[in-house]
């Protein structure tokens with residue numbers, strides 16, 4: 001018998017096709033709800049360090065679309081880690097897997113219900129790993145989640161991890177937005 005997870009999760013792929021609108025490139029590939037089905041999927045797909053530039057992987061709780069507009073995300077935000085190109089391959093793959101295990105293993109203690117999903121963006125300048133939470137205004141909850149993420153991804157204490165609300169991210173004009181929280 002398979003080992004059930006607390007939640008059912010969906011795996012999404014963002015295909016970098018500039019001829020299409022952003023949301024048309026976002027494809028729900030499959031869902032899983034057991035440990036075994038998670039590993040079957042993980043072992044079947046490309047490591048994130050091998051997917052083309054401009055593409056994303058997203059893993060979200062079933063029923064939540066990996067977009068700002070989803071009702072589960074609209075008041076939320078994300079903890080964001082940027083990894084420079086030298087970090088590609090090992091550190092990128094390791095950190096993404098570690099974050100997935102935190103998600104599906106419900107590693108955020110009393111704040112698991114606030115977790116929506118996780119995204120990895122493969123980009124020319126810097127890859128990004130982010131953890132999306134439901135309520136950007138719940139400061140203590142956001143900070144508790146951010147501290148666990150920072151610790152479990154083995155980021156050194158000097159690395160600043162920043163949280164922004166999706167409202168800020170979606171309205172920003174430049175790439176520099178003052179973080180709402182940092183850990």
Ligand code: M7G
Pocket residue numbers: 022066067068069121123
């Ligand atoms: P990105 O892929 O998150 O990061 O956003 P990047 O700038 O490093 O590539 C790129 C663009 O995709 C944004 O400026 C938006 O035009 C679009 N986009 C990204 N997200 C996450 C969303 C979303 O949730 N909703 C909508 N409507 N557009 C989005």
